[in-house]
Amino acid sequence: MSTATVETPPQDAVPAASHLITVTFRLRRFNPEVSAEAAWVDYPLEIDPKERVLDALHKIKWEIDGTLTFRRSCAHGICGSDAMRINGRNRLACKTLIKDINPEKPITVEPIKGLAVLKDLVVDMEPFFQAYRDVMPFLITTGNEPTRERLQSPEDRERFDDTTKCILCAACTTSCPVFWNDGQYFGPAAIVNAHRFIFDSRDEGGEQRLEILNEKDGVWRCRTTFNCTDACPRGIEVTKAIQEVKRALITRRF
Amino acid sequence: MSTETSPTSSVEMTSSSAAHSPDNPAPVIQPPRARTGRAPRSTRTNFEMYGWLFMRLSGIVLVVLVLGHLVIQLVLDGGVSRIGFAFVAGRWASPFWQFWDLLMLWLAMLHGANGMRTIINDYSERDNTRFWLKMVLYTATVFTVLLGTLVIFTFDPNIR
Ligand code: HEM
Numbered sequence A: 001m002s003t004a005t006v007e008t009p010p011q012d013a014v015p016a017a018s019h020l021i022t023v024t025f026r027l028r029r030f031n032p033e034v035s036a037e038a039a040w041v042d043y044p045l046e047i048d049p050k051e052r053v054l055d056a057l058h059k060i061k062w063e064i065d066g067t068l069t070f071r072r073s074c075a076h077g078i079c080g081s082d083a084m085r086i087n088g089r090n091r092l093a094c095k096t097l098i099k100d101i102n103p104e105k106p107i108t109v110e111p112i113k114g115l116a117v118l119k120d121l122v123v124d125m126e127p128f129f130q131a132y133r134d135v136m137p138f139l140i141t142t143g144n145e146p147t148r149e150r151l152q153s154p155e156d157r158e159r160f161d162d163t164t165k166c167i168l169c170a171a172c173t174t175s176c177p178v179f180w181n182d183g184q185y186f187g188p189a190a191i192v193n194a195h196r197f198i199f200d201s202r203d204e205g206g207e208q209r210l211e212i213l214n215e216k217d218g219v220w221r222c223r224t225t226f227n228c229t230d231a232c233p234r235g236i237e238v239t240k241a242i243q244e245v246k247r248a249l250i251t252r253r254f
Numbered sequence B: 001m002s003t004e005t006s007p008t009s010s011v012e013m014t015s016s017s018a019a020h021s022p023d024n025p026a027p028v029i030q031p032p033r034a035r036t037g038r039a040p041r042s043t044r045t046n047f048e049m050y051g052w053l054f055m056r057l058s059g060i061v062l063v064v065l066v067l068g069h070l071v072i073q074l075v076l077d078g079g080v081s082r083i084g085f086a087f088v089a090g091r092w093a094s095p096f097w098q099f100w101d102l103l104m105l106w107l108a109m110l111h112g113a114n115g116m117r118t119i120i121n122d123y124s125e126r127d128n129t130r131f132w133l134k135m136v137l138y139t140a141t142v143f144t145v146l147l148g149t150l151v152i153f154t155f156d157p158n159i160r
C-alpha cells in the first residue's frame, strides 16, 4: 500500500521510483488494552532497500498506523533503545539495512524475548537494568581522592577495551536461552559491564563483583551458546568476556 | 500464540476482541520468574564453581571410561553376543575392572545428576516444583550410586 501525499496526486503514476521495492513488514503487535493475544500484522511498503528497518517502522508509524509503539532515540546505533528481534535475530533496527536481510520475503519484527512485553515492540527493561545495577557498574576505590586524574597505561586500558563499548541495548541478554527460561540469571550484559570494571586497573571493587557473579545466578549459569556474541550490535566478544570472568574466579581460588 | 496475518488495509486491532477495553484491560503476560528486586543474599560458597569445574573434569575422564566401556562391551571379539553373567563375573574378578566400573558409576551418576540439576534449575517455574524434582533426582542418584557400589564390592560369582 502506498500513501498518497500532496506532492504525488495520483498514486499509480509515481515516476522514476525504480529504486523502490515492495517489502512486507510482518510486525508482532500487542496491545493489552485491546487483546490479551499478540498478533502478526503485515504491512507492505514501497521502500528503498538501502533504508534501515527503523525507517520502515517510522514510515508505518507516521503514515499508516500511529498506534505502532517502539523505542528509539538516537537512530544511529548509540543509545541502544531499539534492539528488536528482526527475522528471528536480535538486532538494532537503526543499524539493519533492509537489503541485508532478504527483502524478498516478509521481514518479521518482534520484541526482544524474555522480558514482559508492554506494548507492540516495547518491553519492560526494569529486570535487565536491575541486573546491571546489581554488579555495581561504577568505579570503586579506597583512600583519598587523587588531586589529578587516575592514570593508566595503554596496556591496562586495552585489557577491558572491548567491554567499554556496551550500549546496554539488551540484545545479548534477550538472546540467551538461560535468561529466557530463568530471568534470575544476571545475563550477558550485566557480566560484560562487570568485566569492564573487574579488569580495570584503577578499580578496587573487583573482588566484590566477582563474589556477586560467583553466586547461583552468576557466570556459572552460562552454557557457552555464543548467542550473545552473535547478537551484540557493537561486536563485543560477549562470551569471551564471560569466560574471562569465570577464569578470574577459578584462578582466584587455585 | 496466534499467528494470523492480516492485510494492512484492515488494521483494526479493536475489531477482533472487543471484550477488552481500557476499563477492562487484558492481563499483561509476565515472563517466567522475572528477576526479583535485589540479588539474593550472598552465600559466599564456591559450590557453583566447583560444580562447573566438576562437569568439565569428569567429562574428560568419562570420555576414556565410557568409550572404553562401550568398545569392550559392544565391539571387541563378539560384541554384545558374549555378554552374560559369566562375562561380567570374569571381568569383575580383576580389581582393575572393578575400579574402572566403580569410577565410571560415580562420575557418570554425579555428572548426570549435576547436569539434571542444571536443567531443573532452568526449566522449573515454581519453587515447589523445583524442590520436589530435585528431591526425586537426589534420591535416585544416591540409590543408584550406593546400590551399584554395593554390587561391585559384594559381587559373588558363585551365586546360584
Ligand atoms: C562422554 C563424555 C562426556 C563429556 C565429555 C561430557 C561433558 C559435559 C559437559 C562439559 C557438560 C556441561 C555443559 C555446560 O555446562 O555447558 C555436560 C553436561 C551434561 N552432561 Fe555430560 N559429558 C559426558 C558424558 C555424560 C554422561 C555419561 C551423562 C549421563 C549420565 C551426561 C549427562 C549430562 C547432562 C544431563 C548434562 C547437562 C546438560 C545441560 O547442561 O544442558 N554426560 N557434559
Ligand code: SF4
Pocket (backbone or CB within 6 Å): A080, A165, A166, A167, A168, A169, A170, A171, A172, A173, A188, A189, A192, A231, A232, A233, A234, A235, A236, A238
Ligand atoms: S554487550 Fe552488546 S548486545 Fe549486550 S547490551 Fe551491550 S551492546 Fe547490547
Ligand code: FES
Pocket (backbone or CB within 6 Å): A071, A072, A073, A074, A075, A076, A077, A078, A079, A080, A081, A082, A083, A092, A093, A094, A095
Ligand atoms: S535508536 Fe539509538 S541505538 Fe538504535
